[in-house]
Amino acid sequence: MSFYTSIKKDLNTKARRGVVHTAHGDIQSPFFMPVGTKATVKTLSQQDLHQIGAEIELSNTYHLYIRPGMEIIEAAGGLHKFMGWNKPILTDSGGYQVFSLSDWRKLTDDGVEFKSHVDGSRHFLSPEGVMDIQRSLGSDMVMPLDECSPHPCEYNDALGAVNRTSAWARRTKEHFYKTGMHERGQRLFSIVQGSAYKDLRERSARELLELDTDGYAIGGVSVGETVREMFEVLGWVVDMLPEEKPRYFMGIGMPDQIVKAVGMGIDMFDTVVPTRYGRYGTCFTDKGVVVIRNGAFKMDFTPLDPECDCFVCKNYSRAYIRHLFNTSEVLGLHLAAYHNVYYYVKLMRRIREAIDQGRYPEFQDNFLRAYSSDLA
């Protein structure tokens, strides 16, 4: 069985319906991956994720390597068993976290040496080491170590990052196959870098296409550039990617950005936005966000999102959830995060239905207009 099966292509946009096949089950695409950095999607249980209808969860190699550490996850029999999640898991390589969380790091062609953000202990991650960790984790989809350029970035630095990312991707693939990860049902992505430079993005994509990895990701986006610049990068790269493989726009994004990116041919999304915004009391609806601490909701006994059929919206009012936030009650974080993740997962279901029914252009236009999106 191939990794990706195409079901339908929209005739007027580049939106695609497909299925991604993994050792822990199929995932209908396009899809959203709730982010469980440390083996938990913040405030939600795995039972909540099943109830929400999430078909996959994303965790982070760097964080799990630091805590609880590989000895414990290996003893548990892998990440699925450790966290009690029997559906697919994708793991980030941790490269981004080494750059963003560590006080000190030393980057060489061999890999990256860094200090733990928890206890300051020194560690070294190489492209091969990151694969070894993900083999132990047993992730269904694994990401290679890459060098993510900051924004803005000088041309020569971005070129260096592209070269290193390609070289590391080659070593990654070799190690991935040599150690039997493919035979165990794990699937390898590569990550297109190149900052905001068209020729570098194209160069990165070309070099990685030669490697013929199972899927392709566009990385180094949403790192401080404007949304317009981000979609410009997507436009340069996405059409170069093979039709028969899943395409992952890393760390994106707001609901309107997801709708737009699907129309440009993206299949996979992840972002901490629904859980992080939820913890701050900002809740998503088709008409934009509801900031629940706002005094306007003091006596508002309607649901967070009157259009929503999640258990939060069926059982609780804005006034009650506002009270929970005002009194620092944990249930408030949970209800807001639950609704937001439900909103994202359901948005993907609505997107898939629109593509299935040949009405994606109309869905996209209506959605972006109702959301008052700049992308309309």
Added chain:
Amino acid sequence: MSFYTSIKKDLNTKARRGVVHTAHGDIQSPFFMPVGTKATVKTLSQQDLHQIGAEIELSNTYHLYIRPGMEIIEAAGGLHKFMGWNKPILTDSGGYQVFSLSDWRKLTDDGVEFKSHVDGSRHFLSPEGVMDIQRSLGSDMVMPLDECSPHPCEYNDALGAVNRTSAWARRTKEHFYKTGMHERGQRLFSIVQGSAYKDLRERSARELLELDTDGYAIGGVSVGETVREMFEVLGWVVDMLPEEKPRYFMGIGMPDQIVKAVGMGIDMFDTVVPTRYGRYGTCFTDKGVVVIRNGAFKMDFTPLDPECDCFVCKNYSRAYIRHLFNTSEVLGLHLAAYHNVYYYVKLMRRIREAIDQGRYPEFQDNFLRAYSSDLA
């Protein structure tokens, strides 16, 4: 229909099986009331409470009066609607909180003036005012304003508190009936005080018995005295209370204390212990507590409580929950609190079954022994 129906009395202990009838449904007794001080049982949704099998929830008049305030709860149509809980609710009077939380208070025969612990604003609560608040809340069982003696307490101070508690209880009952609370299906308790003095406890009970309130509570316990002293107080009072009315041992207790108190004739319990201990990662089992941060559980892939059938114990390991606590993940608090409240609610079900089957003495002995209880 009377408020309390007797089903069975144990022949060898004073344990009683009954049903408490309320406007929001029946509750099988003896029972435990999960504590939702601020209209939320910490970290649990009302759906969680249904799943756990809780038949009643307890909230606090003082806290709800301060936040969100009565205007909002009245606009919602009462506390049940505000918090989305359609089963019975008992509300504390708030007297205890005025004494324990407020920096400043002035007690007179009229009532108590105090500063809010949130914003320092001044408020006045009288026995009548506390009833008015609970009428607005729509609680199924309401508690009168009382004066809870600290421990230790001089005889004369304890006597003063008994006198004031009795006087307030008379005013409370008059106001309760005059304002039609009984006709709305609300039921009034009175609270026996008297500190650690036998004659004062008996005097308090006698004076309140004259009032013939719907139920009787024993208050001013678990305020710093030893467990032995607490049970001594219970022994003085419990047999004075009428057979045909529910008996509530306020703020008690640990699992072995509940088992012991049921054997002495108590029907109703509440304590923050399962949720508070849960938030600290201390989890209950029949063999005592599991302190989940303990290094011994690092690689322990068994459930929190191998005897438990709650969703936490069916799906997660000690090692995973320990990881959640070590990384300050909210899900850890939720899983531990869920298990603990489930443990308490199920303990009450086991207690009821043991009484039903005429084997409470055996159950009590076995439980106290397995728990390594001093009360055995």
